[in-house]
Amino acid sequence: MATPSHCLIFLFLCLPAVLVKANIFGDIYPCPCKCSQENETSLHMYLHQFPALPGVPNRNEYGVINSTEPIGFGQMYVHDWLLTTGTSANENVVGRLQGFHLQAGQTTTSWYMAHTMVFSDGSFAGSTIEVSGLLGVKPNGQWSITGGTGTFASAHGTIKFTNSQSSTATDDIRELDIHVFHTPKAVV
Known part of the structure; x- marks a missing residue:
């Protein structure tokens, strides 16, 4: 009972x-919300860095703060790197990686990077992805995706990068594997 x-x-x-x-x-x-599920997108592209070094005619980065500290601690560059779908910088340009990188390590090479991936071609044209992370002496690494706009609204995820075998003295190429989660536009 x-x-x-x-x-x-x-x-x-x-x-x-x-x-x-x-x-x-x-x-x-x-x-109250007509919420959509997150979309998941994987992209594969190449980043082309034309370093600010003597003898590089088409540089896409410039030093804004120079440093006399050991290993360049505090040195800063502004960059506007190319994004392509292939290893050649002259074909299939789909966007740019615009931002800055600064030498943040006092005892080891450790470049902190913050940049916006701006898409200019294809179905993602006008969309952006916000990216930050470290680039050290190792040829491989990972950056965080911390936001985005357009197709990539409310983005989060990771970008794995490796130095490409196609790199030259004037074109430092990194292969990017981008894994991004984003919210599709709400249906009203």
Whole structure:
């Protein structure tokens, strides 16, 4: 036989869960948002850095702060690197990586980078992805995706990079594997 305390426990603990599961409140308290699921996009492209070095005619980065500290601590460059779908910088340009990088390590080479990936071609034209992370002496690494606009609204994810075998003294090429989650435009 149920005691009054058992009935109270049922009313306060179990009944709300039963009613929600049965969607009794759906008509009274509808979800105010017409939310879409996140989309997941994987991209593969190449970054072309024409370094600010003597003898590089088409530089796409310039030093704005020079440093006399060991290993260049505090040195900063502004960059406007090319993004392509192939290893050649002269074909299939789909966007640019615009931002800065600064030498943040006092005892080891460690460049902090913050940049915006701006797409100019294809279905992503006009969209952006915000990227930050470190570039050290190792040829491989990973950057964080911290936001975006357009197709990539509310983006988050990662970019894995490796130095390309196609790199030259005047074109430092990095292969990018981009894995991004983003929210599609809301349907009204």
